[in-house]
Amino acid sequence: MSLRPFEPKFMKLSVLTAALQELTPRSVRDADPDQAVLDWLEFARELDCPNIQLSAALHPNEADVPAEALLDPVANTLDLRAPFDRARARRVLAAIDATRVGITDLAYFDNLLHDDATVRRKKHAFMLRVLDAAAALGVRAVCGFVGRNQKLSMDANLAFFEEAFVPLLREAKARGVEYRVEQCPMPGWTTGDNFHNNIGYTPASWIALHRICERHGVGDQLRIHYDPSHAILMGQDTRSIFQYLKEEGYAFLISGFHVKGQVIDSRGVAAWGYGGQTVQRGDWKGAAPSPEPGDQVNAWKKQTVLCEHELPGTARHDPLAYLQNRTVDWLDHQLAARELLTLDVPATALVIEHEYPPARVQDKARLKPILKGSLAFARKIDEAAACMFALQHEVLPAQGIPVQGRGRVPYWT
16 A cells, blocks of 8 residues: 555635726826836735736727726736836836735737737737736736637638737747637627627637647647636536546646636526527617717626626525536536646636626725635635545545545536
8 A cells, every 4th residue: 555645736826907907096007007017916915815917908098999898897907008128027026026926927808809900910919018028027828818800700710710810829939928718708799699709718619729729839829717607607517618628638728717706697597598688788779889888888788687707705605506507616616627637736827807796896995805805715715625636536545445425527417
């Protein structure tokens, strides 16, 4: 008998800086584009959070989509109107050393397959600056979307991905950075009828995209930043998704996590189904889409009539809802990741993404205890899953001791 020590491994806890978009007043950060990063590193220290996921976005004066049309407004904590040069990098790295708060990855969420070539070139140029910043800071990854060309079919979008997106992955490869796709389908990105507006929205599509990347020598640059809230939105469960990836030989694809939940409104599902509200949303005026951003945001009723985002720890414990995929089973999420995926657990980012609308307060004093509680919840859930995994898959088997019970079963519970 060979004994195994009890050695649980924990993920790298982090928080997306979009949780508090204006921590640094706009008047200060516009004049000093790195102050917002420094302030967020200090805020993370106050939250007892060891890392941040640093949000980048086009400056509000440069964005093509007004904030009023967004369900979850983005944050340009990392201001890249000017390139992120060595002097800027030295300043941020010094703050990292001083606060002892790291950066797990950078984040830029946008439609990188936009059908307007001028708009697309602007977004791609910004992405290159994000990649440059990641390399300058020694950050391993950038997280974001793929997007969709609204003028093309989904099949044609695969070909367009090969034409328009693969060159970005070549740039990532040249900088030693990987690109992690978050799988939100982004239903409200268009006032049209399309629901799936980010073609990297589900495991089968991830595999199709990765096969394209493999043909071009950039397979190692494309990874997935998995967010269970989007699985709930589409009627999926995490364990089954991970099992599918393992069966298909792609258990390596997921390399980071957003810790964001989703709570299904069964009445909304009864009214509209899982495709969300399709008519009379308020985003059209007569026979044409409304030109008003305040009306365009109603396109998100494709999603919001049937669910609401959860900040981990804020939703009630509901075992039946877990089994019915009406909310995230956080403990099994963390356990399944260890059991079914090919992960370097201590190097894997576990990022709190705060998008629970009633708690999206933009006052630091009010938000601080909310985020602190959610971070503590995520930390303890990950620790519990790590302990279960170490006991059930290492310590007990080494001594020939059986594990009790059945647990959740992919494709079934």
